Amino acid sequence: DHIEEDTLLVFRSTIYPGTTNIVCDRLEDAGHEVGEDVYVTFAPERIAQHKAFEEVVGLPQLIGAPDDESYERTADVFETFLEADCLRLNPTEAELGKLFTNMYRYLTFAAANEFYLIADSFATHHDVNIHKILDKTGQDYPRFDVPDPGANVGGPCLTKDGWFLVDNIPYNELVSTAYQINEGMPAQIIGRMADKAPEPEKVTVLGMTFKGNSDDTRNSVSFKMEKQLRMKGYGQPVEIEPNVEGFDDWDDVAGSDWVVLMTPHDEFADFETVREHVDNEDCLYCDIWGLWEEAKHESDNGYFFGYELADERAAAEEVAR
Template sequence: MQFKTISMIGLGYIGLPTAAVFASRKIKVIGVDVNQKAVDTINRGEIHIVEPDLDMVVHAAVKEGYLRATTTPEPAEAFLIAVPTPFKGENHEPDLSYIESAAKAIAPVLAKGNLVILESTSPVGATEQMAEWLAEARPDLTFPQTHAENSDIRVAHCPERVLPGHVLRELVQNDRIIGGMTAKCSEVACALYKTFVEGECVVTNARTAEMCKLTENSFRDVNIAFANELSIICDKLSIDVWELIKLANRHPRVSVLQPGPGVGGHCIAVDPWFIVASDPEHANLIRAAREVNDAKPQWAINKVRSIAKALSKEDVTVACLGLAFKANIDDLRESPAMKVVAGLAALPGLKVLAVEPNICHENSPLEEVELAQLNTAIDCCDVVVVLVDHDEFKKIDLAALEHSGKKIIDLKGLANANAK
């Protein structure tokens, strides 16, 4: 099956790279986003996020006429939805309102034979719920939940599984899980992704595809929680956790991950709660891991507060290195570094300077925190807190700073890495 026009609903960290990759294969892509500024930026051939090489691909696609952005959905042969799926309330209940809005937005332009794919990481059953919203909005069309293989509209769930900073490469090279609501839905979705996916397109049903993505990220979350809990115990026992993990990993069947200030990003910090919400009675280990990782930022705040108090100064300046949720990107979603910095800024007697090389210094994401250049922050601070291992920070001689009298709280193991 040949696709001439694709609509990408949501032009964020997943939607824009996906749209760009399709466009690079000479397929017309209509990108849709509610953010007018992002739409205008893309239509100039520029990008509003940080992702290596994406700027070149988007510029070429726009210049050649294969990619165009708008705020209003237009007719297409396939619609891919990549919108946020956050929580609502304090009980980590999945919020599907963005998916609902996207479904209702594309419903008026749907036509017989169209394919609708939910790419957003979602709780089990979200794809079926999306299909219900579409059916309610378009009673003149038939959908898989009522007409199975004979439906007018094909519906599938195909979650992304890419690493920020490597999105363009992994979109192409990684295997893709194709979860159609029917066999025909999977077949059509496979045909679409095979226009650029070099990995294998593995077919399953929609619910299993949804659970697969949640499982992948929950597996990682549980393993990170082990490392984070270990780091807290080692700090209590005056053991260098970085050396300990390095030694433990010499065992041929042990591979302990690296600890940090917590877990961030829209996937690993969110997805496990979707499993917990679906079966709270039995998701005990997954819940415990989430609680360990969610508590790590407060542990870091307490650690800084204790060290600052021991300095016996009226005002202590703290330089916090990094705000993004991982290295070398500008993504602040669920960032534990942001939580640490915000928590420190709320403490009396502390002046907090944040250093984030991937964010414009005119646009601080935290009103109460000053963004500073790296050298300025280090020169005038009493305490250095390493929250993200950006490449710029790896060049810092933490040992020399400590020797000069500054207190170092290295939550990413940069000192250990630089000692190799």
Template sequence: MTKSLNIAVIGLGFIGLPLSLSYARKGANVVGIDVSEPLIRDINQGISHHLEYFEGKSLADILKDQLAAGRFKATTSYEEAASQVNNYIITVGIPVKNGDPEMRYLTAACESLVGVLKKGDTVILRSTVIPGSTEDLVKPLLEKSGLKAGEDFYLAYASERIAEGRAFEEFINMPLAMGGINEESAKRAHEVLTFVTEAEVTISDIKVVETSKVIENVQRDVNIAMVQQFARFAEKAGIDTFELIRVANTHKRVNLLTPGPGVGGYCLPNALYYLLPKAKEIGVNLDLLETARQINDSVPRILVNMVGEKLSEAGKTLAGSKVAVLGLAMKDFSNDDRISPPHHLVQLLEEAGAHVAAYDPAVPARYPYKVDSLGDAVSGADALIYVTVQEEFLEIDWDEVLGKMNQNPVLVDGKNRIPRSISEKAVLIRI
């Protein structure tokens, strides 16, 4: 017997759209809500640039299937959604500007939901937030409807733990943590969440779950900052950084991540800033975590300095040189370039006077420094910085690339992907 659930997902970004389709695939009737009319138009036409795949199908193909089956549609209208659903999952982003989380998108979503909230509805927040936000911000906003949380409607928080590129798989198989404002809220949210999630579900206090989600991201930020410092040590000591990490990770209790051009995306760079407001409020010092964030933010400048030094040794200057940047996405095999270190890298290169040609076939956004082919990027370049892996980059003919670059080129390998033999023909830096 096919299960049935009527649900709206608020926010149709990198999390909300695959989550919506995960519910639709399981037989739910799903309405996706977003404020962007162009995005809604594209989605309802089956258009998506997400690089998500599941069971041999792309997200765009899954989207078309669910639209055709009538199990999913997208809208900007909360009223339209409310006439069809009695469950809501909020997945809107909390951007960080100058170190301060901007809660206005979450606030706006709640204020829109207030006008349509009905008795018996269940609302689950799945955005990464400042600990305490569910009870201190969302609950009072929704209670402006005149309905009481935990009695007239049900409110819960569940952490979102998926990695882009594995969303469908992880929505099903990633262990989930959640909490409700009371027992009935937790019970109803658990029923909604386990419609898709088949993995273990841990139920705890809401603030514990909210804080756990932030700490899960911060620990990765700290781990990466640590290996960035190991990488600087290895460079000066004449040690291969990636081999160093590989050997260290043979220890069963060691799990070092790999260094790269910095830490990007919506989750890891923002995580500390979701924690800091509460830490300051209760008078707790987070110096170690702040230092880790500063280390990761400094990596693009370190790469620029490396390139400048090696060009100088070759009798060139960074100012006036052409630098090819391979990859603009925030991580490998992604089209998400939000808060992406390569953009910061490009900015620093241009400030130093370099002419930058960046190429990323997966990122649909246009930028003045973005070119349309690998050939355009490397032709006449004095240096190349490889910062993000995409499928096309796996087949690069590096001898052909060198043939298109200027004499005595400098190559910076941030992904351990350029053959070591290239060092016989060019200056190769492996970070």
């Protein structure tokens, strides 16, 4: 009812493949001629959070168009600010391309987390550290570009987009397994920490947003961590989130028995500051991101006690003296 003659309708949000064509059919049923009196395209956002102003100008723009005129009119809009190219596809190709982009990232993160879990299965008896493996194996080598594993791979886009792709295909194991791996990291972490330091009286979770230096909590795996800690009987964890109001204060961290780094915010990068807030050398820390350089290559595959670093620091100071 709101579409007038000479209207250009551009979809930007991620949508189910085939949606643009369905809209075109509905417009035709309503008496419009797509490409003649109304124009429709799917031109998805391709930006990363916190990089919108840079990437909306600098990245090529996909335009899924059912006809030449719809493409030209959409390209005319983007070319008023775009410094890159407009790339034409048909609508369903563009819808799939957007989903493929997001799922490729999610699958890559799942591969990194699976590598982490495999390494962790050897860590107890063979002194294995995932970051040493990834850093040394990928150094100056062109065919092993693996991201760091992460405790919190989620968010509003990556978590859901795979289900758009596998809804109607029989061979959906890759996407569904990636979801199970990434969403299953809290259970893996809790199990490992319970083996090393059973029955914590106080647990702190660092970071409740779904990515570092963000204030967006949507689909953050941190909330799954919080829920599983309570279900295991460890009580309500202390939740530190510097980018969102309403969470706990640093004063609440004191005396923690476990500290789990879920989201690698810049505010958490200085381990010494975190350790001072915790004020418990027997605390067990988990950082599978490798954010804390003090322990990245020296930890037990991301797990270490506070006294271990304190002993190393004292030894280093003695050597310096």
